[in-house]
Amino acid sequence: MKRVITKLGPLTGLAFVFAMFAFLRPASFATMDNIQLMMLQTAVVGTGALGMTLVIMSGGIDLSVGSVVALSTVVIAILLNQGVPPLAAALGGVAAGATAGLFIGVLITRLRLAPFIATLAMWGALRGVAKGLAGEQMIIAPGTWLNKLLNVLTDDQGWMLLPPGVWLMLVLALIVGALLRYTRLGRHIVAVGSNEQAARLCGVPVERTKILVYVLGSGFAALAGVLQFSYLTVGDPTTGAGMELDIIAAVVIGGASLAGGEGTVRGSLVGALIMTVVANGSTKMEFPNWVQEIVTGGIIIVAVAIDRWRHRKSE
Amino acid sequence: MSGIRKRFGATVALDGVDLEVAGGEILALVGENGAGKSTLMKILSGVYPPDAGTMMLHGRTFMPANPQEGRLAGVAMVYQELSLVPHLSVAENILLGVEPASLGFLKTGEMDERAREALAQLGHSEIETSVRVADLSAAEQQLVEIARALAMGCRVLVFDEPTSSLTLPDIEQLFKLLGRLKEQGHAIVYISHFLEEVKQISDRYVVLRDGCTVGSGLTAKARIREIASLMIGRTMRNLYIRSRRTPGQVVLAVDSMAGVSKPSFASFELHRGEVLGIAGLIGAGRTELLRAMFGLDPVRSGEIKLLAHAGPASPARRWLQGMGMVSEERKNEGLALSLPVSENITLSKLKNFGRFGTILPRMQDAAAGLWIDRLQIKCSGPRQNVGELSGGNQQKVALARLLHHDVDVLLLDEPTRGIDVGSKAEIYRLIDELARGGKAVVIVSSYFPELFGVCDRVAVMTRGRLGPARPVHKTSEHQVMMEAAGTL
Numbered sequence: 001m002k003r004v005i006t007k008l009g010p011l012t013g014l015a016f017v018f019a020m021f022a023f024l025r026p027a028s029f030a031t032m033d034n035i036q037l038m039m040l041q042t043a044v045v046g047t048g049a050l051g052m053t054l055v056i057m058s059g060g061i062d063l064s065v066g067s068v069v070a071l072s073t074v075v076i077a078i079l080l081n082q083g084v085p086p087l088a089a090a091l092g093g094v095a096a097g098a099t100a101g102l103f104i105g106v107l108i109t110r111l112r113l114a115p116f117i118a119t120l121a122m123w124g125a126l127r128g129v130a131k132g133l134a135g136e137q138m139i140i141a142p143g144t145w146l147n148k149l150l151n152v153l154t155d156d157q158g159w160m161l162l163p164p165g166v167w168l169m170l171v172l173a174l175i176v177g178a179l180l181r182y183t184r185l186g187r188h189i190v191a192v193g194s195n196e197q198a199a200r201l202c203g204v205p206v207e208r209t210k211i212l213v214y215v216l217g218s219g220f221a222a223l224a225g226v227l228q229f230s231y232l233t234v235g236d237p238t239t240g241a242g243m244e245l246d247i248i249a250a251v252v253i254g255g256a257s258l259a260g261g262e263g264t265v266r267g268s269l270v271g272a273l274i275m276t277v278v279a280n281g282s283t284k285m286e287f288p289n290w291v292q293e294i295v296t297g298g299i300i301i302v303a304v305a306i307d308r309w310r311h312r313k314s315e
Numbered sequence: 316m317s318g319i320r321k322r323f324g325a326t327v328a329l330d331g332v333d334l335e336v337a338g339g340e341i342l343a344l345v346g347e348n349g350a351g352k353s354t355l356m357k358i359l360s361g362v363y364p365p366d367a368g369t370m371m372l373h374g375r376t377f378m379p380a381n382p383q384e385g386r387l388a389g390v391a392m393v394y395q396e397l398s399l400v401p402h403l404s405v406a407e408n409i410l411l412g413v414e415p416a417s418l419g420f421l422k423t424g425e426m427d428e429r430a431r432e433a434l435a436q437l438g439h440s441e442i443e444t445s446v447r448v449a450d451l452s453a454a455e456q457q458l459v460e461i462a463r464a465l466a467m468g469c470r471v472l473v474f475d476e477p478t479s480s481l482t483l484p485d486i487e488q489l490f491k492l493l494g495r496l497k498e499q500g501h502a503i504v505y506i507s508h509f510l511e512e513v514k515q516i517s518d519r520y521v522v523l524r525d526g527c528t529v530g531s532g533l534t535a536k537a538r539i540r541e542i543a544s545l546m547i548g549r550t551m552r553n554l555y556i557r558s559r560r561t562p563g564q565v566v567l568a569v570d571s572m573a574g575v576s577k578p579s580f581a582s583f584e585l586h587r588g589e590v591l592g593i594a595g596l597i598g599a600g601r602t603e604l605l606r607a608m609f610g611l612d613p614v615r616s617g618e619i620k621l622l623a624h625a626g627p628a629s630p631a632r633r634w635l636q637g638m639g640m641v642s643e644e645r646k647n648e649g650l651a652l653s654l655p656v657s658e659n660i661t662l663s664k665l666k667n668f669g670r671f672g673t674i675l676p677r678m679q680d681a682a683a684g685l686w687i688d689r690l691q692i693k694c695s696g697p698r699q700n701v702g703e704l705s706g707g708n709q710q711k712v713a714l715a716r717l718l719h720h721d722v723d724v725l726l727l728d729e730p731t732r733g734i735d736v737g738s739k740a741e742i743y744r745l746i747d748e749l750a751r752g753g754k755a756v757v758i759v760s761s762y763f764p765e766l767f768g769v770c771d772r773v774a775v776m777t778r779g780r781l782g783p784a785r786p787v788h789k790t791s792e793h794q795v796m797m798e799a800a801g802t803l
Contacts, residue, residue, distance in 0.1 A: 182420055182421055182423070183416070183419045183420050183421060184414050184416045184419050184420075184421055185419060187403060187407055187411075187414065187421065190400070190402050190403055191400045191402075191403055191407075191411055193402070194400045194401055194402035194403065195398070195399065195400045195401060197398065198398040198399055198400050198411075199400060199411065199412075201382050201383075201398050202383070202386075202398075202411040202412035202413075202463075203381075203382075203383030203386070203411075203412035203413065204411060204412050261400075261401065261402035262402060
């Protein structure tokens with residue numbers, strides 16, 4: 001029984017909320033179109049959650065990701081206006097995020113700031129950088145294929161099954177999953193999060209691992225920014241406010257422990273999906289916004305409480 | 316290793332120690348707590364460098380900058396607290412830091428094979444290499460830790476108190492394993508308090524006391540008694556004060572009490588005007604006994620009666636009932652280092668410092684000032700932060716809290732650990748004064764001369780069981796040492 005819960009964990013939760021709304025609103029909720037829409041709505045938070053999974057598994061936290069998303073959209077819009085090709089513009093946004101991550105990693109390992117403090121500072125500072133670059137306004141960008149990553153598929157695109165942005169998230173998820181499972185870096189991330197002292201004793205390059213974790217974390221946040229740009233079609237320095245908390249919530253609902261060492265990519269994506277399903281379902285139920293927010297809070301509590309219970313049992 | 320010296324601040328941890336161990340030999344390193352055994356081995360394994368002295372490995376100079384370098388050179392330490400990564404698998408732990416990989420991708424097949432090889436070398440092929448370490452028993456985890464050393468090709472293995480967290484059958488298994496490693500030609504340094512174990516498995520022994528080598532020889536020719544007396548050495552009797560006291564009524568009665576894992580059995584009675592010492596080795600369960608009595612850890616079975624109050628109670632209740640505790644972890648548990656002296660002294664009893672439940676700092680400081688004078692706490696005033704005081708003065712602040720609260724029963728866990736001799740003498744004097752004034756005191760200490768100097772009775776804790784309390788003049792340090800080491 002416990003094994004099953006442990007194995008499926010968040011997936012049972014997703015099945016439960018989905019089934020509930022499908023039962024209550026069969027006509028509007030459980031349609032292919034709406035499912036596609038929910039995948040779309042998950043793409044941004046889901047992509048950010050991939051990086052956050054690495055950060056949290058290493059025993060850290062990153063509060064700056066919402067600001068990185070905004071910075072990324074601004075950088076992309078500026079580059080597009082300069083006539084840079086779309087792919088290069090997107091990579092420029094990601095590079096900006098990765099640079100921010102490098103800075104955070106250095107703050108944490110060299111200045112020995114606690115991750116919470118370092119990323120809280122960057123949460124504010126990067127938002128400021130985004131606003132400064134954008135001159136405190138939205139930046140209109142020329143239309144390119146970047147704007148179509150998260151469009152609902154038209155009839156002749158049916159062969160793609162899901163919009164390209166969703167595919168991007170899923171492929172990245174596979175890559176991050178493989179990184180964690182099959183590479184030296186991935187195992188070192190788990191080791192550092194699980195028992196930093198033991199890892200150091202065994203010669204794991206703890207500082208380098210941590211810096212890489214924040215580079216990857218912010219890099220994925222910037223990729224989420226690419227998707228966010230696609231959705232907005234403009235560079236907006238105020239977008240993504242509070243998104244860091246959605247992303248952390250997705251990872252935590254997915255079974256990661258803030259103490260480090262634990263978490264899965266699949267769990268984090270399922271966590272992000274649970275939050276979308278609740279939001280989308282609540283809209284279909286015509287619940288006001290505040291009800292939806294209370295429900296989301298309740299889900300976080302229930303998910304983590306189940307997780308604690310599971311851990312107690314296994315001792 | 317020759318002429319190894321190491322200082323930490325003002326304390327000399329090692330003062331010119333020599334040590335040699337050959338392949339195919341088990342060398343026992345013994346000594347009381349704080350004698351410098353662990354420091355010596357940490358220098359050998361590269362945790363910190365010596366201030367002076369040289370080390371040779373296979374005839375070549377050996378000076379590891381960090382534990383990783385030490386391991387690569389062939390010296391590995393199996394720590395008392397295991398240093399495994401609970402969320403990784405057995406194979407991943409064994410090869411952590413030296414994983415075979417190409418382009419960053421792990422060669423899982425090779426990892427598995429090498430882990431299996433190392434486990435087979437230990438004769439424990441039954442351990443699955445894919446299991447998470449968190450799911451293994453303590454004994455199995457230790458095997459993984461040893462396998463890690465072997466997988467790196469280490470020829471010198473240091474075991475720091477390896478049996479302290481093991482059950483008896485596991486200990487026998489471990490001894491067989493040590494014999495096997497010895498036959499394979501490994502050099503083994505075995506650190507232990509348990510002299511019986513030392514006698515059973517080692518070829519030679521070296522005794523450390525106060526950072527110096529005070530004796531060595533072949534184990535087969537030595538008697539446990541001799542080794543024990545080398546460990547104790549001479550004592551400074553005049554440091555201790557114990558005036559004539561007459562015990563009064565019983566204030567604390569503990570009957571067959573057991574905690575969750577330790578203590579497994581404890582029975583004693585404590586009288587007014589009495590100082591009871593609890594001797595034993597680190598890890599025997601003495602701290603846990605105090606914590607259980609004070610309500611910090613759950614009591615699983617047995618009776619406990621404090622004055623008129625029967626049964627276990629929370630720490631907050633215990634304070635109200637008249638029991639106070641000074642933790643051995645002065646810096647983490649005992650004091651709030653960033654708060655001033657007066658806050659620390661009055662923390663447990665913030666009463667009568669103002670009207671209508673308010674707390675006036677002026678009155679708090681006045682109360683604290685009395686204790687500062689009485690205990691001669693050296694500080695700039697009641698508003699100085701405790702973190703800025705010396706260890707001895709910090710300890711006095713911790714004791715002053717109990718005095719301010721005016722508790723009847725004082726539980727003191729290692730009250731003189733890491734403090735200077737002058738403060739020690741003052742604390743001994745204070746304990747005597749309290750006992751004469753009708754208080755009851757329980758002292759846990761690993762330093763036996765101190766217990767014999769200040770206590771009326773001493774009980775020994777061995778692997779979770781508390782022995783009978785005997786008047787100090789009817790027992791001896793020798794006997795207590797043997798009892799603590801599990802040889803009686």
